[in-house]
Every structure is written in structure tokens, then in C-alpha cells.
Amino acid sequence: MSLKYTKDHEWIKLLPDGCALVGISDHAQESLGDVTFVEMPQIGDAFKAGETFAVVESVKAASDIYMPVNGVIVEINPLIENAPQTVNTSPTSDGWLVKISPENPDDISALMDESDYLAFIRG
Amino acid sequence: MVDFAGWSLPVQYSGVIREHLAVRRGAGMFDASHMGEIIISGARSVDFLNAVLTNDFTTLKPGAARYSVLCNPDGTCADDVIVFNLDGNSYMVVVNAVNTQKDAAIFSGSAPAFGVSVEDASDSFALLAVQGPLSEAAVSSVFGGGFSGLQRFGFKKAGDFIVSRTGYTGGDGFEIFCPPNCAEETAEKFVSASGVELCGLGARDSLRVEACLPLYGHEISESITPFEAGLGWTVKLSKKFVGFEPLQRQSALGPSRRVVWFKAEGRRIVRAGDPIFYGEKKAGEALSGTWSAMLDCPIGSALLDASVLLASEGGLCAKVRGTPINIELRGK
Numbered sequence: 001m002s003l004k005y006t007k008d009h010e011w012i013k014l015l016p017d018g019c020a021l022v023g024i025s026d027h028a029q030e031s032l033g034d035v036t037f038v039e040m041p042q043i044g045d046a047f048k049a050g051e052t053f054a055v056v057e058s059v060k061a062a063s064d065i066y067m068p069v070n071g072v073i074v075e076i077n078p079l080i081e082n083a084p085q086t087v088n089t090s091p092t093s094d095g096w097l098v099k100i101s102p103e104n105p106d107d108i109s110a111l112m113d114e115s116d117y118l119a120f121i122r123g
Numbered sequence: 124m125v126d127f128a129g130w131s132l133p134v135q136y137s138g139v140i141r142e143h144l145a146v147r148r149g150a151g152m153f154d155a156s157h158m159g160e161i162i163i164s165g166a167r168s169v170d171f172l173n174a175v176l177t178n179d180f181t182t183l184k185p186g187a188a189r190y191s192v193l194c195n196p197d198g199t200c201a202d203d204v205i206v207f208n209l210d211g212n213s214y215m216v217v218v219n220a221v222n223t224q225k226d227a228a229i230f231s232g233s234a235p236a237f238g239v240s241v242e243d244a245s246d247s248f249a250l251l252a253v254q255g256p257l258s259e260a261a262v263s264s265v266f267g268g269g270f271s272g273l274q275r276f277g278f279k280k281a282g283d284f285i286v287s288r289t290g291y292t293g294g295d296g297f298e299i300f301c302p303p304n305c306a307e308e309t310a311e312k313f314v315s316a317s318g319v320e321l322c323g324l325g326a327r328d329s330l331r332v333e334a335c336l337p338l339y340g341h342e343i344s345e346s347i348t349p350f351e352a353g354l355g356w357t358v359k360l361s362k363k364f365v366g367f368e369p370l371q372r373q374s375a376l377g378p379s380r381r382v383v384w385f386k387a388e389g390r391r392i393v394r395a396g397d398p399i400f401y402g403e404k405k406a407g408e409a410l411s412g413t414w415s416a417m418l419d420c421p422i423g424s425a426l427l428d429a430s431v432l433l434a435s436e437g438g439l440c441a442k443v444r445g446t447p448i449n450i451e452l453r454g455k
Contacts, residue, residue: 033134033135033138033139033325034138034139034140034414036390036392036414036421037389037390037391037392039391039444039446055444057390057391057392059139059140059325059329059392059413059414060134060135060139060325062392062394062444084390088138
């Protein structure tokens, strides 16, 4: 399945096992600038859509990252702690932040696809 | 792009860390045209400057510049400035953009007593700051070798241009004051002829914090005195100036608060406003916070109770969104 996007510049990708990866968009990493740290949630934490689940720190600012859909954290990307710049170099692939177990996978298909998102950020 | 004292300025071009490293290892160029330039002219200009500013300009020769604080009558900082002695009769005072009108008004208030004129010439100058170990080579490639011999804080006029060996990064560098209609062409020459990296406000901030250089609105402000800011070396109590009495008292007693520079453990940036604790006791708060690309850790500044600083070398921690982060003070 391809990436789906939120208006808050997160992406989510449903995996074959029913879990989903969540990260920030290329546009978001470019706006934030050099990422120096990501404050991560704990495995097992449950979040509603729109709740802050992580804070991405860049040289410029600290930015809240919102959960795209209701779900529970099942994995934290182990690369990010020592190489937070992966969020800049590979925002929609190696730079994913968390893996979640979504409450309802249909919530994901309701989000924007890439072309809608690109149209959205062009305003 | 962000609004900075009414000027639209870029936070970054290629990225703050890359720009920062370019200035430390090669050369980078900042557009600092937002800075204000106020010209003081008249036979008693040096007496006027000595009476208004904290530093002493009696020994400042033509072709040299000197840093100073401009104080309010209560001893707090109205601004920090660099004074250029143009010809012994005229002086150029370079001020922070946000304070240009305020400073011009303060100067104008004291000018009649000294028979000097005060002209806000900010619109007549663009300012390009070319900074870094390769800045001398860059300046030579664009202007020829005429400026290579400049000492730190020395400057030379060349037609409508003033080129000074000054900057705000803590390393070698040059600042080029030129007519605004020459700025773009000059900037293009630096970029194309010598491969100078374009740098924005983000790197300007991380470089100056790494070098422990204060910024008005953070380490110095209208609620902080030069002694508190660690700028006692600019305060010459051998003469009278605006703010003299309160500063003389504070010099005798020692300031009750002090600006310190720190590095933080881990990777979280401690930002302006975050509280700093000594044990359970709140000791002050952060004034600036950014990332040091050279030290590869978060760095910043804070205003702390002097009693805490006397009590201990360590044991300080910042709280960032509730999480305690150990901080370690850095020498100036």
C-alpha cells in the first residue's frame, strides 16, 4: 500500500501484517531543518488520531508530531536515537518514527494520497 | 523566511548545520543589511561617545572599531554597538536593527550638549558578512589583496565601500558595508568567484552561541546590565556615562545574577524560557538554545542566580518539557 498523508504533514503506511509505519513528510523535514533529536513514546502507549505522540527537535524548533489515526505503539525506529538526521535524509522510508497497530485500518484509507497531499501543500 | 525586526530574512539556505560548518572550516556569507548605521559627526564626537556609551573611545584611532554597550540611565542594556572611527571627526555606530530608531533618539537627545550631528544612515548601507578561515582568501579574490593586512577590528574605506575585519561568529571574518544598489552584485561575486556558502539566521545564531557572543533580546536586554551579561570589560568606570552610578554600585557589590554559557547532555535542545535548577531550587532560566555543530551537542545560555554559581561548579540541570537535562558551564 502507498503512503497516506495528514494535513499536519505526517504520513502513514499500512503494512501487510496489519500494522502501520508513521513518519513525517519530506515537506515537513525540509521546513523543520536539521533534526537533532526525537522524543519518542513508549511501546504500548495508545493514541487517538490528532494526539501528540512524538516531538521532533530541529536546530530551529521543537515540533509536536500528531498520530494520523487511533492506534497503539508497537515499535520505535531504533535508527533514530543515534542517527536522528535519518528523518532528514530519508523521511518517508528509513526515517519512519513508530510502528503502530491501528484500531481501524479503514481510517488510513480515508487520508490523503500523495498527489492530494502535494496539491494541499502547494495551497 | 522570517520577520526579523521588520526585515524578511532567511533562516537557512542549505541547512543550519552545513552552513555552520562552512563558516568554521571554509567561508560563509550572511546578509546583515538589517543592521543599523548611525553617523556621529562633529569636533567633540569622541567626548559625546564617551558620555553616552560604556566603553572609552579616547584611544580609538581612525580606521579602527570598538565594541561597546549603550546603557539606559538605570544601568540596563539599551543595545550593544560597534563604533567605527571614520576620520577622527565622524564615527559610524553599527546598532541592532530592532534598536535603530531607539538608539538614534537616545543619541539625538545628548547631541546638542556636544554640538555633534546624529544621522541615521541605515538606508545608505547594505552589509555583507563574509566569515570563516577562508574569508580572507574570498575577500582578496573579489576585491584584490588590499584588505588582507587588516587587523581584527580594523577597517578600510574604498570608494563607497567600508571593509572591516569584524564579525559575529567568533572566528576570522570580514564585514562589507556598501551602497544597497551594489549589494547584489557583490554578493554574487563572492558566491561565484570563491565558493562562499550562503548562510541564514539559524547559522548566525548557532555560531554566535557557540562563540559565547551575546545577542540583544537574549543575553543582553533592558532588564540585564553589562556586568550581569559578562560584558564588564566594556564598562570603563574611569569616566562618566549614561548608567554610570548604578553600574558603579553593581561593580562594587558584584551582580546578583549572571549570564552563563552551557552545553547540555544528550541531544535535546534547551531553549529560551526553559527553567534551570540547582538541585530542587530554581536557579534561573535559559536565554538562548541551539545546536553546536562543532561540539556535536546542544548549547545555550542562561541567566542564573550568582549565589548558585558561587556554590557549585556542577549540579545544574535544565527542564525541557518536564525532562531534566544536565548542563555543564562553558568558559568564555
